[in-house]
Amino acid sequence: MNNYPYKNWMTTASGINALTLGELVWPGAHNCGVDYDFSYPAYLQPAKNWFVCQDGPFIQQLSEGVRAFDLRLHSDEHWLGIKKFHTFHGFKLLRGRSLSELVKSLNVFLDEHPDEFIVLDIRELKGINDQPFDYKGLQQVIMTELSSRLIPRSNRYLSLAQLKSISRVQRVVLASDSHPDFSSPLYWPKIRHEWSGSDITSPEQLKQHITQTLANPPAPGTLWSLSATSYGELAGVKRITNELNQWFGPESGWAPKCSIINADFIGGTRLVAYCHEINQAKGLRKARG
Template sequence: MDNFAQNNYTLNNWMTATPAIDTLSLCELTLPGTHNAGSDWKASWPLIPGAHWLACQHQSFYAQLSHGSRALDIRLMYDADAQGLGKFCIHHNGYRNGRTLGHLVTDVEKFLQENPNEFIILDFHELKGEQFDFAYFNSMMMLFLGRRMIPTKNRSLSLRQLKQISSTQRILVAAPWHRALDQNVFHEQIGHKWSGSGITNAADLEKHIINVLKYPPGTWAPWSLSATSYSALGGPVDIHDELNSWFDPKKSDWALKCNIINVDFIEESNIVSYCRMVNLMKASKRN
């Protein structure tokens, strides 16, 4: 394993720099993900309850992708009075911040232009609001990211096969089902394995993860493990020491059993390098 860890690679293109993993599909890989990806400290937050209760990441979507995140957990709510992509606002527990779908599509496009052979899962976990305009959301996604979206029929193909089919299709987009969403490119909603409790300390989280990984979901569809902690006193908690201990492939098989590991404050832990290491392990078993 030490040989893997010492390979020179940068976080922004870790998949491209690890061609051995191209034999695996997005459902088979272990991917570092960012929980509440649009809820970051750099966004503009309401004074009450304040950013420290709501921010789960340090920086923008683009920065998260550049730090190695490959699955963005997105929560949108609808604002009929806003203009264009501003109608689709990022929120955390109903509290909006300044981020919108416009920031997301711009950041993703910029990242993929710079790193054309990285793959991203856009996990639209919530599309909220009685008036949510699914048809407009569909048309805006197709307009700005349509050429990037991996068709649903290709979900189980390996990265190598996906690259052979297209030089631009690099995003698996998943969302709650709605008849106005094009089922050819909108994959079914990704299941989140979370503790079920809004307040979760590290010990409770560890028990939850142990429980999930006794019988982890299969590799026919993407799934996400919520490896996040929240305190009643301070909001989202930075648990990078615990993450580094739990998911280190030298210490456990946890990372091997996962698909998306959904974490807060992605820059703080070694989760990206652990994912890369276990993906090389998975690929070597395949060959």
């Protein structure tokens, strides 16, 4: 039995080669570095439902078919080099998985599946204990560890087929706010996020937000992220698998209007399968002209 039928869905959906990265519909993991498989301090264990957003680590998310990663990084001055950077969630900068683990997971996965494409959507960069974020340190780490994988911003309008012909290893989009100490032609502009505007969002409020957003979505062909997440005052992060499957299923017409569908616990949904089908169809239509 194949536990991960969509592990290489971009490779098998040959029709998508005609599309640009901005024309794809991406299955995205919200707060990808905080998952139930990570070892949190004992005092945080009872409160995990308030901050955990995914089921498994980066490599599991990649294997499940996630291709856009919502990242918030903090720099910890107690460490040096890549060890300084970790994911976080929340106002207390709750610590999740490390940047080091993400880089290793990307390299292992892309070595095995060289024609899959990935978006690293950096949402926030913060220091801890009122320290400034170490932009220079992150720049050095990215240039050393990931630069060979990055798709230059100047290639953003090329099709997947063209990108594959240019390079066998450039498969990662890194998008972030610009900063004098964190700047490169390899980096893409920060990705626009459409979210409800409220930390507490019921499924009903979320559906209303998505309806309004998709009535007049951002320009086609550009990367943008739709927050499809729900958070309850008493429940914390909500698992809305059935709602997501229904809202973005083949009958609704919502998913084709999206760029990145940014969801919690995405591995338990059908979003990857829907994105696979939509992108294949979009690519074949474009190829036919």
